[in-house]
Amino acid sequence: MGNGALDGAVIAVAGAGGPAGRATLMRLAEAGAVVIGSDNDPERLAEAVDAASYAHGGATVVGDTVDLLDRQSAQDWATRIEKDFGRVDGLVHLVGGWRGSETFARTSLDDWDFLEMLLIRTVAHTSLAFHEALQRSDRGRYVLISAAGASKPTAGNAAYAAAKAAAEAWTLALADYFRKAGGASGPTSAAAILVVKALVHDAMRAERPNAKFAGFTDVKDLAEAIADVWERPAAEVNGQRLWLTKKP
Secondary structure, eight states: OOOSTTTTOEEEEETTTSHHHHHHHHHHHHTTOEEEEEOSOHHHHHHHHHHHHHHSTTSOEEEOOOOTTSHHHHHHHHHHHHHHHSOOOEEEEOOOOOOOOSSSTTOOHHHHHHHIIIIIIHHHHHHHHHHHHHHHSSSOEEEEEEEGGGTSOOGGGHHHHHHHHHHHHHHHHHHHHHHHHHGGGOOSSEEEEEEESOEEOHHHHHHOTTOOOTTOEEHHHHHHHHHHHHHSOHHHHTTOEEESSOOO
16 A cells, blocks of 8 residues: 555545545555545445445545535534544545536526535535644645536536536635645645546446547546645645646
8 A cells, every 4th residue: 555645644535425436535545545435325435435445455444424515514524533533634525416508598596506505515514624624734635626617617507617616716715724824834735626527437438338528537537636636745736726637
């Protein structure tokens, strides 16, 4: 197992049960991190945790049922991790979701209500819950996964792009907190944004063998990029949008 920047690090992964979450649990466990995943689907989370634990038998990978739409639940999760493991070195935010429309005129504000909770509220709750513990860490990282559409919205994606843009702004505010906390010496912790066009995984390729998925990021490559955030100095990644696809 790893002997790099993630070796022995304690990393929380929100939205750990999906394909990107599974790949991330695997990669962080491989790097020697202690990984605590959460997801709104307990069965899916258990499967992801079991897979990572089985693949890397010496790693500590656990699942925790948390309602990230409830601020107190998010705070209790952060407090519990620090109490149980002595520190928190990272929060990877993989909570996702998409809703769109055929045209701008057909945009549903119900979609906005749904995406605001899923894509913004969870970022607010996790960042507020974890920021002090991450600042106490000597390698604290908050990693948000965002979409290129936040920088160039399309007519049918108004709600999604606006929610993603808001989540990015919130994360950049956290980055400013880390910058100011670091003082003249610079930040010791960082908040960074990884930007993708969309994600692809093996099951999607199997379902659509002729699809090219142009510009998509494989979940394994995303997991590698997430791990790389810890390999780079805090000052280098803090407040940065790190593009894994072509800029629009």
